Amino acid sequence: MLAADRERGTISLIGAQPTTVSSIVTLRIGLRFAVVVGVTLLAALVGVVAAGVPFAMDTWSRVGIWTLATGLYGAFWFAVAMAIAARGASGATTALAAGGAWLVLVVIVPAAVNVVTGALYPMPSRVQMVQVMREASDEASARGSTLLAQYFEAHPDLLPDGGQHVADAAAIRAAVADEVQRLVRPVAETFDAQATHQRLLAARLRFLSPALLLRGVLDDVTGTGAVRYETFTTQVTAFHDAWREHFTVLAVARQPVESIAAVPVFTFVDESAGDVARRACPALAVLAAGACVLGGIFVHSMRRYSCAR
Amino acid sequence: MLQASHLTKRYGSHQALTDLDLSIAPGDVYCLLGANGAGKTTTINLFLDFVEPTSGTAAINGLDVTTHPLETKKYVADIPEQVMLYPNLTGLENLECFNALAGQDGYSREELLAFFDEVGLAREAAVRRVGTYSKGMRQKVGIAIALAKKAKALLLDEPTSGLDPRASNEFSHLIGKLSGQGVAVLMATHDLFRAKESGTRVGIMKDGRLVAEMATGEVGHAELERIYLDHMRG
Numbered sequence: 070m071l072a073a074d075r076e077r078g079t080i081s082l083i084g085a086q087p088t089t090v091s092s093i094v095t096l097r098i099g100l101r102f103a104v105v106v107g108v109t110l111l112a113a114l115v116g117v118v119a120a121g122v123p124f125a126m127d128t129w130s131r132v133g134i135w136t137l138a139t140g141l142y143g144a145f146w147f148a149v150a151m152a153i154a155a156r157g158a159s160g161a162t163t164a165l166a167a168g169g170a171w172l173v174l175v176v177i178v179p180a181a182v183n184v185v186t187g188a189l190y191p192m193p194s195r196v197q198m199v200q201v202m203r204e205a206s207d208e209a210s211a212r213g214s215t216l217l218a219q220y221f222e223a224h225p226d227l228l229p230d231g232g233q234h235v236a237d238a239a240a241i242r243a244a245v246a247d248e249v250q251r252l253v254r255p256v257a258e259t260f261d262a263q264a265t266h267q268r269l270l271a272a273r274l275r276f277l278s279p280a281l282l283l284r285g286v287l288d289d290v291t292g293t294g295a296v297r298y299e300t301f302t303t304q305v306t307a308f309h310d311a312w313r314e315h316f317t318v319l320a321v322a323r324q325p326v327e328s329i330a331a332v333p334v335f336t337f338v339d340e341s342a343g344d345v346a347r348r349a350c351p352a353l354a355v356l357a358a359g360a361c362v363l364g365g366i367f368v369h370s371m372r373r374y375s376c377a378r
Numbered sequence: 379m380l381q382a383s384h385l386t387k388r389y390g391s392h393q394a395l396t397d398l399d400l401s402i403a404p405g406d407v408y409c410l411l412g413a414n415g416a417g418k419t420t421t422i423n424l425f426l427d428f429v430e431p432t433s434g435t436a437a438i439n440g441l442d443v444t445t446h447p448l449e450t451k452k453y454v455a456d457i458p459e460q461v462m463l464y465p466n467l468t469g470l471e472n473l474e475c476f477n478a479l480a481g482q483d484g485y486s487r488e489e490l491l492a493f494f495d496e497v498g499l500a501r502e503a504a505v506r507r508v509g510t511y512s513k514g515m516r517q518k519v520g521i522a523i524a525l526a527k528k529a530k531a532l533l534l535d536e537p538t539s540g541l542d543p544r545a546s547n548e549f550s551h552l553i554g555k556l557s558g559q560g561v562a563v564l565m566a567t568h569d570l571f572r573a574k575e576s577g578t579r580v581g582i583m584k585d586g587r588l589v590a591e592m593a594t595g596e597v598g599h600a601e602l603e604r605i606y607l608d609h610m611r612g
Contacts, residue, residue: 078462082523085426085456086479087448310392350589377428 084376091371093110130342148363155370205252383433409573412583418566455524465509487562514545
Protein backbone atom coordinates (compact mmCIF):
# COMPACT_ATOMS: atom_id res chain seq x y z
CA MET A 70 0.00 0.00 0.00
CA LEU A 71 2.78 2.37 0.94
CA ALA A 72 4.70 1.48 -2.21
CA ALA A 73 1.51 1.94 -4.25
CA ASP A 74 1.03 5.45 -2.79
CA ARG A 75 4.64 6.28 -3.56
CA GLU A 76 4.36 5.01 -7.13
CA ARG A 77 0.97 6.67 -7.66
CA GLY A 78 2.40 9.91 -6.32
CA THR A 79 -0.22 10.33 -3.61
CA ILE A 80 2.37 9.90 -0.84
CA SER A 81 3.37 13.58 -0.90
CA LEU A 82 -0.25 14.71 -0.48
CA ILE A 83 -0.66 12.25 2.38
CA GLY A 84 2.62 13.35 3.93
CA ALA A 85 1.47 16.98 3.86
CA GLN A 86 -1.48 16.18 6.14
CA PRO A 87 -1.35 16.59 9.92
CA THR A 88 -1.24 12.88 10.58
CA THR A 89 1.65 10.45 10.48
CA VAL A 90 2.03 8.16 7.48
CA SER A 91 2.65 5.27 9.89
CA SER A 92 -0.76 5.80 11.54
CA ILE A 93 -2.46 5.78 8.13
CA VAL A 94 -0.64 2.58 7.14
CA THR A 95 -1.49 1.01 10.51
CA LEU A 96 -5.15 1.94 10.05
CA ARG A 97 -5.27 0.51 6.54
CA ILE A 98 -3.48 -2.68 7.57
CA GLY A 99 -5.66 -2.95 10.68
CA LEU A 100 -8.81 -2.70 8.56
CA ARG A 101 -7.58 -5.43 6.21
CA PHE A 102 -6.52 -7.55 9.18
CA ALA A 103 -9.96 -7.19 10.74
CA VAL A 104 -11.69 -8.21 7.51
CA VAL A 105 -9.42 -11.20 6.75
CA VAL A 106 -9.30 -12.57 10.30
CA GLY A 107 -12.96 -11.69 10.92
CA VAL A 108 -14.13 -13.61 7.86
CA THR A 109 -11.89 -16.56 8.77
CA LEU A 110 -13.22 -16.70 12.31
CA LEU A 111 -16.80 -16.32 11.17
CA ALA A 112 -16.38 -19.19 8.72
CA ALA A 113 -14.85 -21.32 11.46
CA LEU A 114 -17.68 -20.58 13.86
CA VAL A 115 -20.23 -21.41 11.20
CA GLY A 116 -18.36 -24.68 10.66
CA VAL A 117 -18.41 -25.50 14.38
CA VAL A 118 -22.15 -24.84 14.58
CA ALA A 119 -22.91 -26.67 11.31
CA ALA A 120 -20.88 -29.71 12.43
CA GLY A 121 -23.11 -29.97 15.50
CA VAL A 122 -20.25 -29.77 17.97
CA PRO A 123 -21.77 -29.68 21.47
CA PHE A 124 -21.59 -26.28 23.13
CA ALA A 125 -19.49 -27.46 26.05
CA MET A 126 -16.91 -25.42 27.91
CA ASP A 127 -14.17 -27.56 26.40
CA THR A 128 -15.40 -26.78 22.88
CA TRP A 129 -15.48 -23.05 23.46
CA SER A 130 -12.05 -23.14 25.09
CA ARG A 131 -10.67 -24.86 22.01
CA VAL A 132 -12.45 -22.36 19.74
CA GLY A 133 -10.87 -19.61 21.85
CA ILE A 134 -7.37 -21.05 21.40
CA TRP A 135 -8.07 -21.49 17.67
CA THR A 136 -9.23 -17.86 17.44
CA LEU A 137 -6.16 -16.60 19.27
CA ALA A 138 -3.80 -18.68 17.14
CA THR A 139 -5.46 -17.57 13.89
CA GLY A 140 -5.45 -13.93 15.00
CA LEU A 141 -1.78 -14.02 16.00
CA TYR A 142 -0.80 -15.81 12.81
CA GLY A 143 -2.66 -13.17 10.80
CA ALA A 144 -1.04 -10.42 12.87
CA PHE A 145 2.38 -11.94 12.19
CA TRP A 146 1.91 -11.82 8.43
CA PHE A 147 0.38 -8.36 8.42
CA ALA A 148 3.36 -7.23 10.52
CA VAL A 149 5.68 -8.81 7.93
CA ALA A 150 3.89 -6.80 5.22
CA MET A 151 4.18 -3.59 7.26
CA ALA A 152 7.86 -4.11 8.05
CA ILE A 153 8.67 -4.74 4.39
CA ALA A 154 6.52 -1.85 3.16
CA ALA A 155 8.25 0.54 5.55
CA ARG A 156 11.57 -0.08 3.80
CA GLY A 157 10.29 2.25 1.10
CA ALA A 158 11.14 0.03 -1.85
CA SER A 159 9.15 -0.09 -5.08
CA GLY A 160 5.90 -2.03 -5.30
CA ALA A 161 7.53 -4.83 -7.28
CA THR A 162 10.42 -5.14 -4.81
CA THR A 163 8.04 -5.05 -1.85
CA ALA A 164 5.81 -7.73 -3.38
CA LEU A 165 8.85 -9.85 -4.21
CA ALA A 166 10.24 -9.51 -0.68
CA ALA A 167 6.86 -10.38 0.88
CA GLY A 168 6.46 -13.36 -1.46
CA GLY A 169 10.00 -14.46 -0.66
CA ALA A 170 9.35 -14.26 3.07
CA TRP A 171 6.21 -16.32 2.64
CA LEU A 172 8.00 -18.90 0.49
CA VAL A 173 10.85 -19.27 2.99
CA LEU A 174 8.72 -19.42 6.13
CA VAL A 175 5.80 -21.45 4.81
CA VAL A 176 7.37 -23.76 2.24
CA ILE A 177 11.16 -24.00 2.50
CA VAL A 178 11.64 -24.05 6.28
CA PRO A 179 8.91 -26.67 6.95
CA ALA A 180 10.31 -28.84 4.13
CA ALA A 181 13.81 -28.46 5.58
CA VAL A 182 12.54 -29.39 9.06
CA ASN A 183 10.95 -32.49 7.57
CA VAL A 184 14.19 -33.46 5.83
CA VAL A 185 16.35 -32.80 8.90
CA THR A 186 14.16 -34.81 11.31
CA GLY A 187 14.01 -37.69 8.85
CA ALA A 188 17.77 -37.61 8.28
CA LEU A 189 18.71 -37.40 11.96
CA TYR A 190 16.19 -39.96 13.19
CA PRO A 191 15.37 -42.25 10.24
CA MET A 192 12.51 -44.67 10.76
CA PRO A 193 13.57 -48.36 10.60
CA SER A 194 12.43 -50.42 7.66
CA ARG A 195 8.80 -51.63 7.86
CA VAL A 196 9.76 -54.65 5.77
CA GLN A 197 12.41 -55.54 8.33
CA MET A 198 9.83 -55.27 11.11
CA VAL A 199 7.42 -57.57 9.30
CA GLN A 200 10.28 -60.03 8.74
CA VAL A 201 11.15 -59.98 12.45
CA MET A 202 7.51 -60.63 13.32
CA ARG A 203 7.34 -63.60 10.94
CA GLU A 204 10.57 -65.10 12.26
CA ALA A 205 9.46 -64.58 15.85
CA SER A 206 6.13 -66.20 15.07
CA ASP A 207 7.76 -69.20 13.37
CA GLU A 208 10.29 -69.65 16.14
CA ALA A 209 7.70 -69.33 18.90
CA SER A 210 5.33 -71.76 17.14
CA ALA A 211 8.13 -74.35 16.87
CA ARG A 212 8.75 -74.06 20.59
CA GLY A 213 5.07 -74.08 21.58
CA SER A 214 5.18 -76.83 24.21
CA THR A 215 8.43 -75.55 25.69
CA LEU A 216 7.03 -72.04 25.89
CA LEU A 217 3.94 -73.29 27.67
CA ALA A 218 6.09 -75.10 30.19
CA GLN A 219 8.17 -71.95 30.71
CA TYR A 220 4.97 -69.96 31.13
CA PHE A 221 3.80 -72.25 33.93
CA GLU A 222 7.22 -72.01 35.54
CA ALA A 223 6.79 -68.26 35.58
CA HIS A 224 3.15 -68.52 36.73
CA PRO A 225 2.93 -71.57 38.99
CA ASP A 226 -0.29 -70.22 40.52
CA LEU A 227 -2.01 -70.99 37.20
CA LEU A 228 -1.21 -74.71 37.34
CA PRO A 229 -4.34 -76.84 37.70
CA ASP A 230 -4.79 -78.84 40.88
CA GLY A 231 -2.33 -81.73 40.85
CA GLY A 232 0.46 -79.58 39.35
CA GLN A 233 0.34 -81.01 35.82
CA HIS A 234 -0.48 -78.70 32.89
CA VAL A 235 -2.28 -79.83 29.80
CA ALA A 236 -0.73 -78.72 26.49
CA ASP A 237 -3.91 -77.99 24.58
CA ALA A 238 -3.98 -75.82 21.43
CA ALA A 239 -5.47 -72.73 23.08
CA ALA A 240 -2.90 -72.72 25.87
CA ILE A 241 0.00 -73.19 23.43
CA ARG A 242 -1.36 -70.44 21.18
CA ALA A 243 -1.58 -68.08 24.14
CA ALA A 244 1.98 -68.89 25.22
CA VAL A 245 3.22 -68.46 21.62
CA ALA A 246 1.45 -65.11 21.30
CA ASP A 247 3.05 -63.99 24.51
CA GLU A 248 6.50 -64.95 23.21
CA VAL A 249 5.94 -63.27 19.82
CA GLN A 250 4.95 -60.14 21.65
CA ARG A 251 8.16 -60.32 23.74
CA LEU A 252 10.36 -60.82 20.66
CA VAL A 253 8.74 -58.12 18.56
CA ARG A 254 8.57 -55.49 21.29
CA PRO A 255 12.22 -54.27 20.92
CA VAL A 256 11.67 -53.64 17.20
CA ALA A 257 8.39 -51.89 17.86
CA GLU A 258 10.05 -49.84 20.57
CA THR A 259 12.75 -48.78 18.09
CA PHE A 260 9.99 -47.48 15.83
CA ASP A 261 8.34 -45.66 18.72
CA ALA A 262 11.64 -44.23 19.94
CA GLN A 263 12.56 -42.88 16.49
CA ALA A 264 9.07 -41.46 16.05
CA THR A 265 9.33 -39.77 19.45
CA HIS A 266 12.78 -38.37 18.60
CA GLN A 267 11.41 -37.02 15.33
CA ARG A 268 8.45 -35.48 17.10
CA LEU A 269 10.59 -33.84 19.78
CA LEU A 270 13.07 -32.45 17.24
CA ALA A 271 10.23 -31.18 15.05
CA ALA A 272 8.68 -29.59 18.14
CA ARG A 273 11.90 -27.68 18.75
CA LEU A 274 12.40 -26.71 15.10
CA ARG A 275 8.80 -25.54 14.66
CA PHE A 276 9.83 -22.18 16.12
CA LEU A 277 11.63 -21.50 12.84
CA SER A 278 8.36 -21.22 10.93
CA PRO A 279 5.11 -19.51 11.90
CA ALA A 280 3.27 -21.97 9.66
CA LEU A 281 4.63 -24.90 11.69
CA LEU A 282 3.70 -23.13 14.92
CA LEU A 283 0.14 -22.56 13.73
CA ARG A 284 -0.13 -26.09 12.36
CA GLY A 285 0.97 -27.50 15.72
CA VAL A 286 -1.58 -25.45 17.65
CA LEU A 287 -4.42 -26.20 15.24
CA ASP A 288 -3.59 -29.93 15.26
CA ASP A 289 -3.67 -29.90 19.06
CA VAL A 290 -6.91 -27.91 19.21
CA THR A 291 -8.67 -30.22 16.79
CA GLY A 292 -7.25 -33.35 18.43
CA THR A 293 -5.16 -34.51 15.49
CA GLY A 294 -1.80 -33.63 17.01
CA ALA A 295 1.15 -35.97 17.57
CA VAL A 296 1.02 -35.67 21.37
CA ARG A 297 -2.60 -36.75 21.56
CA TYR A 298 -1.90 -39.59 19.13
CA GLU A 299 1.00 -40.74 21.29
CA THR A 300 -1.20 -40.57 24.39
CA PHE A 301 -3.82 -42.59 22.53
CA THR A 302 -1.38 -45.29 21.34
CA THR A 303 0.13 -45.56 24.85
CA GLN A 304 -3.33 -46.14 26.30
CA VAL A 305 -4.19 -48.60 23.51
CA THR A 306 -0.95 -50.52 24.12
CA ALA A 307 -1.66 -50.67 27.85
CA PHE A 308 -5.21 -51.85 27.13
CA HIS A 309 -3.90 -54.42 24.65
CA ASP A 310 -1.53 -55.76 27.31
CA ALA A 311 -4.34 -55.95 29.88
CA TRP A 312 -6.69 -57.60 27.35
CA ARG A 313 -4.06 -60.17 26.29
CA GLU A 314 -3.09 -60.91 29.90
CA HIS A 315 -6.75 -61.41 30.80
CA PHE A 316 -7.41 -63.96 28.06
CA THR A 317 -3.97 -65.63 28.26
CA VAL A 318 -4.55 -66.44 31.91
CA LEU A 319 -8.00 -67.86 31.12
CA ALA A 320 -6.70 -69.91 28.17
CA VAL A 321 -3.70 -71.32 29.98
CA ALA A 322 -5.69 -72.13 33.11
CA ARG A 323 -8.46 -73.61 30.95
CA GLN A 324 -10.98 -71.40 32.63
CA PRO A 325 -14.19 -70.20 30.95
CA VAL A 326 -15.17 -66.57 30.53
CA GLU A 327 -17.61 -66.40 33.41
CA SER A 328 -18.34 -62.70 33.36
CA ILE A 329 -18.30 -60.29 30.46
CA ALA A 330 -18.09 -57.49 33.01
CA ALA A 331 -14.66 -58.77 34.06
CA VAL A 332 -13.31 -58.40 30.52
CA PRO A 333 -11.15 -55.23 30.28
CA VAL A 334 -12.89 -52.34 28.54
CA PHE A 335 -10.98 -49.64 26.70
CA THR A 336 -11.67 -46.15 27.97
CA PHE A 337 -9.75 -43.32 26.34
CA VAL A 338 -8.71 -40.66 28.82
CA ASP A 339 -8.57 -37.62 26.55
CA GLU A 340 -6.58 -34.49 27.22
CA SER A 341 -8.44 -31.37 28.33
CA ALA A 342 -8.56 -27.96 26.66
CA GLY A 343 -6.33 -26.82 29.52
CA ASP A 344 -3.64 -29.30 28.44
CA VAL A 345 -3.95 -28.03 24.86
CA ALA A 346 -3.73 -24.42 26.04
CA ARG A 347 -0.61 -25.11 28.10
CA ARG A 348 1.05 -26.77 25.12
CA ALA A 349 -0.04 -23.95 22.76
CA CYS A 350 1.33 -21.18 24.97
CA PRO A 351 4.96 -21.19 23.70
CA ALA A 352 3.83 -21.20 20.06
CA LEU A 353 1.35 -18.39 20.64
CA ALA A 354 3.94 -16.41 22.58
CA VAL A 355 6.47 -16.75 19.75
CA LEU A 356 3.88 -15.71 17.14
CA ALA A 357 2.96 -12.68 19.29
CA ALA A 358 6.62 -11.83 19.87
CA GLY A 359 7.35 -12.13 16.15
CA ALA A 360 4.46 -9.79 15.32
CA CYS A 361 5.66 -7.32 17.98
CA VAL A 362 9.27 -7.37 16.74
CA LEU A 363 8.13 -6.81 13.15
CA GLY A 364 5.80 -4.05 14.35
CA GLY A 365 8.80 -2.47 16.08
CA ILE A 366 10.81 -2.67 12.86
CA PHE A 367 7.88 -0.98 11.06
CA VAL A 368 7.71 1.85 13.63
CA HIS A 369 11.50 2.29 13.56
CA SER A 370 11.65 2.29 9.75
CA MET A 371 8.74 4.73 9.48
CA ARG A 372 10.68 7.25 11.57
CA ARG A 373 13.12 7.50 8.67
CA TYR A 374 10.47 7.18 5.95
CA SER A 375 10.50 10.18 3.66
CA CYS A 376 7.60 11.45 1.57
CA ALA A 377 10.01 13.63 -0.39
CA ARG A 378 9.47 13.86 -4.10
CA MET B 379 3.85 32.68 8.16
CA LEU B 380 6.69 30.83 6.39
CA GLN B 381 10.15 31.42 7.70
CA ALA B 382 13.51 29.88 6.88
CA SER B 383 16.47 30.75 9.03
CA HIS B 384 20.00 29.73 7.98
CA LEU B 385 18.35 26.70 6.42
CA THR B 386 20.93 24.28 5.04
CA LYS B 387 20.64 20.83 3.53
CA ARG B 388 23.49 18.60 2.52
CA TYR B 389 23.19 15.14 0.93
CA GLY B 390 26.58 13.55 1.52
CA SER B 391 29.04 15.79 -0.27
CA HIS B 392 26.32 17.56 -2.27
CA GLN B 393 25.23 20.91 -0.88
CA ALA B 394 21.54 21.12 -1.88
CA LEU B 395 20.72 24.28 0.07
CA THR B 396 22.99 26.76 1.78
CA ASP B 397 22.09 29.20 4.52
CA LEU B 398 18.64 30.19 3.23
CA ASP B 399 16.93 33.05 5.02
CA LEU B 400 13.39 33.66 3.90
CA SER B 401 10.28 35.19 5.36
CA ILE B 402 6.86 35.08 3.69
CA ALA B 403 4.06 37.02 5.32
CA PRO B 404 0.32 36.25 5.01
CA GLY B 405 -0.88 37.38 1.57
CA ASP B 406 2.61 37.23 0.07
CA VAL B 407 3.19 35.15 -3.05
CA TYR B 408 6.90 34.40 -3.12
CA CYS B 409 8.17 32.83 -6.31
CA LEU B 410 11.42 30.91 -6.21
CA LEU B 411 13.16 30.88 -9.58
CA GLY B 412 16.16 28.85 -10.55
CA ALA B 413 17.53 26.11 -12.75
CA ASN B 414 16.95 22.45 -12.04
CA GLY B 415 18.89 21.44 -8.94
CA ALA B 416 19.03 24.99 -7.61
CA GLY B 417 17.39 23.95 -4.31
CA LYS B 418 13.77 25.01 -4.90
CA THR B 419 12.18 21.61 -4.30
CA THR B 420 14.56 20.95 -1.39
CA THR B 421 13.28 24.15 0.23
CA ILE B 422 9.67 22.97 -0.13
CA ASN B 423 10.57 19.48 1.14
CA LEU B 424 12.20 21.07 4.18
CA PHE B 425 9.08 23.16 4.92
CA LEU B 426 7.00 19.99 4.66
CA ASP B 427 9.42 18.14 6.97
CA PHE B 428 9.87 15.53 4.24
CA VAL B 429 13.63 15.86 4.75
CA GLU B 430 15.53 16.98 7.81
CA PRO B 431 17.67 20.11 7.59
CA THR B 432 21.39 19.71 8.10
CA SER B 433 21.28 22.99 10.01
CA GLY B 434 19.00 25.97 10.43
CA THR B 435 15.25 25.96 10.83
CA ALA B 436 12.10 26.05 8.73
CA ALA B 437 9.07 27.40 10.56
CA ILE B 438 5.39 27.65 9.74
CA ASN B 439 3.22 29.98 11.78
CA GLY B 440 6.14 30.40 14.20
CA LEU B 441 6.57 26.67 14.82
CA ASP B 442 9.69 24.74 13.83
CA VAL B 443 8.58 22.05 11.39
CA THR B 444 11.06 19.46 12.69
CA THR B 445 9.92 19.74 16.31
CA HIS B 446 6.21 20.28 15.49
CA PRO B 447 5.73 18.19 12.32
CA LEU B 448 2.02 17.50 12.76
CA GLU B 449 1.03 20.86 14.20
CA THR B 450 2.68 22.79 11.34
CA LYS B 451 0.99 20.62 8.73
CA LYS B 452 -2.39 21.87 9.94
CA TYR B 453 -1.50 25.26 8.48
CA VAL B 454 0.05 24.24 5.19
CA ALA B 455 -1.09 22.71 1.92
CA ASP B 456 1.15 21.34 -0.77
CA ILE B 457 0.53 21.31 -4.49
CA PRO B 458 3.24 19.46 -6.38
CA GLU B 459 4.00 19.69 -10.07
CA GLN B 460 1.74 16.70 -10.63
CA VAL B 461 -1.17 16.56 -8.20
CA MET B 462 -1.59 12.82 -7.96
CA LEU B 463 -4.90 11.63 -6.55
CA TYR B 464 -6.64 8.28 -6.20
CA PRO B 465 -7.66 7.59 -9.82
CA ASN B 466 -10.53 5.24 -8.97
CA LEU B 467 -12.21 7.81 -6.72
CA THR B 468 -14.09 10.84 -7.96
CA GLY B 469 -12.75 14.33 -7.39
CA LEU B 470 -15.33 14.74 -4.63
CA GLU B 471 -14.29 11.49 -2.96
CA ASN B 472 -10.63 12.48 -3.15
CA LEU B 473 -11.49 15.80 -1.54
CA GLU B 474 -13.39 13.99 1.22
CA CYS B 475 -10.51 11.58 1.72
CA PHE B 476 -7.80 14.22 2.07
CA ASN B 477 -10.10 16.39 4.18
CA ALA B 478 -10.53 13.49 6.57
CA LEU B 479 -6.76 13.08 6.78
CA ALA B 480 -6.47 16.80 7.46
CA GLY B 481 -9.03 16.50 10.25
CA GLN B 482 -11.60 18.59 8.33
CA ASP B 483 -14.27 15.97 7.83
CA GLY B 484 -17.29 17.98 8.91
CA TYR B 485 -18.24 19.31 5.48
CA SER B 486 -21.53 18.44 3.84
CA ARG B 487 -21.61 17.29 0.22
CA GLU B 488 -22.93 20.70 -0.84
CA GLU B 489 -20.11 22.48 0.98
CA LEU B 490 -17.56 20.24 -0.69
CA LEU B 491 -19.06 20.90 -4.11
CA ALA B 492 -18.90 24.62 -3.32
CA PHE B 493 -15.11 24.28 -3.09
CA PHE B 494 -15.12 22.90 -6.64
CA ASP B 495 -17.25 25.86 -7.72
CA GLU B 496 -14.70 28.15 -6.14
CA VAL B 497 -11.77 26.63 -8.04
CA GLY B 498 -13.73 26.50 -11.29
CA LEU B 499 -14.20 22.77 -11.63
CA ALA B 500 -17.65 21.80 -12.93
CA ARG B 501 -19.83 19.79 -10.57
CA GLU B 502 -20.34 17.23 -13.28
CA ALA B 503 -16.57 16.73 -13.37
CA ALA B 504 -16.31 16.62 -9.58
CA VAL B 505 -18.36 13.43 -9.46
CA ARG B 506 -16.35 11.78 -12.22
CA ARG B 507 -13.40 9.45 -11.60
CA VAL B 508 -10.13 11.33 -11.28
CA GLY B 509 -8.55 8.87 -13.71
CA THR B 510 -10.34 10.80 -16.47
CA TYR B 511 -9.02 14.24 -15.36
CA SER B 512 -6.52 16.44 -17.16
CA LYS B 513 -3.55 17.82 -15.26
CA GLY B 514 -5.27 21.21 -14.93
CA MET B 515 -8.34 19.58 -13.38
CA ARG B 516 -6.19 17.68 -10.88
CA GLN B 517 -4.43 20.95 -9.98
CA LYS B 518 -7.84 22.44 -9.27
CA VAL B 519 -8.69 19.53 -6.99
CA GLY B 520 -5.38 20.23 -5.24
CA ILE B 521 -6.42 23.83 -4.70
CA ALA B 522 -9.85 22.67 -3.49
CA ILE B 523 -8.09 20.43 -0.95
CA ALA B 524 -6.05 23.43 0.23
CA LEU B 525 -9.20 25.58 0.48
CA ALA B 526 -11.09 22.93 2.43
CA LYS B 527 -8.13 22.50 4.73
CA LYS B 528 -8.20 26.25 5.42
CA ALA B 529 -4.47 26.30 4.91
CA LYS B 530 -2.68 29.50 5.92
CA ALA B 531 0.34 28.67 3.79
CA LEU B 532 0.57 27.12 0.38
CA LEU B 533 3.62 25.40 -1.04
CA LEU B 534 3.61 25.02 -4.82
CA ASP B 535 6.27 23.12 -6.72
CA GLU B 536 6.18 24.08 -10.39
CA PRO B 537 2.37 23.95 -10.41
CA THR B 538 1.88 25.44 -13.87
CA SER B 539 4.44 23.23 -15.59
CA GLY B 540 2.72 21.49 -18.48
CA LEU B 541 -0.51 23.50 -18.21
CA ASP B 542 -1.88 25.20 -21.28
CA PRO B 543 -1.91 29.05 -21.15
CA ARG B 544 -5.59 29.23 -20.22
CA ALA B 545 -5.28 26.68 -17.40
CA SER B 546 -2.12 28.39 -16.25
CA ASN B 547 -3.93 31.73 -16.20
CA GLU B 548 -6.84 30.27 -14.24
CA PHE B 549 -4.37 28.79 -11.80
CA SER B 550 -2.73 32.19 -11.32
CA HIS B 551 -6.10 33.74 -10.60
CA LEU B 552 -6.75 31.13 -7.95
CA ILE B 553 -3.39 31.85 -6.35
CA GLY B 554 -4.21 35.55 -6.41
CA LYS B 555 -7.54 34.80 -4.78
CA LEU B 556 -5.89 32.79 -2.00
CA SER B 557 -3.33 35.52 -1.52
CA GLY B 558 -6.19 37.96 -1.12
CA GLN B 559 -7.57 35.74 1.64
CA GLY B 560 -4.28 36.08 3.54
CA VAL B 561 -2.66 32.82 2.50
CA ALA B 562 1.14 32.90 2.32
CA VAL B 563 2.31 31.26 -0.89
CA LEU B 564 5.75 29.86 -1.71
CA MET B 565 5.90 28.81 -5.36
CA ALA B 566 8.87 27.18 -7.02
CA THR B 567 8.68 27.78 -10.76
CA HIS B 568 10.60 28.10 -14.01
CA ASP B 569 7.93 30.35 -15.46
CA LEU B 570 9.27 33.92 -15.25
CA PHE B 571 6.10 35.36 -16.77
CA ARG B 572 3.86 33.61 -14.24
CA ALA B 573 6.20 34.60 -11.40
CA LYS B 574 5.97 38.24 -12.41
CA GLU B 575 2.19 38.04 -12.88
CA SER B 576 1.27 36.04 -9.79
CA GLY B 577 4.06 36.81 -7.35
CA THR B 578 4.51 39.68 -4.97
CA ARG B 579 8.21 38.81 -4.57
CA VAL B 580 10.64 36.67 -6.45
CA GLY B 581 13.86 35.05 -5.32
CA ILE B 582 16.48 33.61 -7.64
CA MET B 583 18.31 30.51 -6.52
CA LYS B 584 21.52 29.12 -7.87
CA ASP B 585 23.48 26.11 -6.62
CA GLY B 586 21.49 26.00 -3.38
CA ARG B 587 21.88 29.70 -2.60
CA LEU B 588 19.38 32.54 -2.77
CA VAL B 589 21.38 34.95 -4.95
CA ALA B 590 18.77 37.65 -5.58
CA GLU B 591 15.47 38.81 -4.19
CA MET B 592 13.12 41.54 -5.39
CA ALA B 593 9.52 42.72 -5.35
CA THR B 594 7.73 41.96 -8.59
CA GLY B 595 6.32 45.45 -8.68
CA GLU B 596 9.85 46.88 -8.99
CA VAL B 597 10.81 45.01 -12.17
CA GLY B 598 9.28 44.48 -15.57
CA HIS B 599 9.11 41.21 -17.46
CA ALA B 600 12.17 41.94 -19.57
CA GLU B 601 14.22 43.13 -16.64
CA LEU B 602 13.33 40.11 -14.58
CA GLU B 603 14.40 37.88 -17.42
CA ARG B 604 17.68 39.78 -17.81
CA ILE B 605 18.44 39.56 -14.08
CA TYR B 606 17.63 35.87 -14.05
CA LEU B 607 19.83 35.11 -17.06
CA ASP B 608 22.68 37.20 -15.67
CA HIS B 609 22.66 35.10 -12.54
CA MET B 610 22.42 31.85 -14.46
CA ARG B 611 25.32 32.80 -16.72
CA GLY B 612 27.47 34.37 -14.01
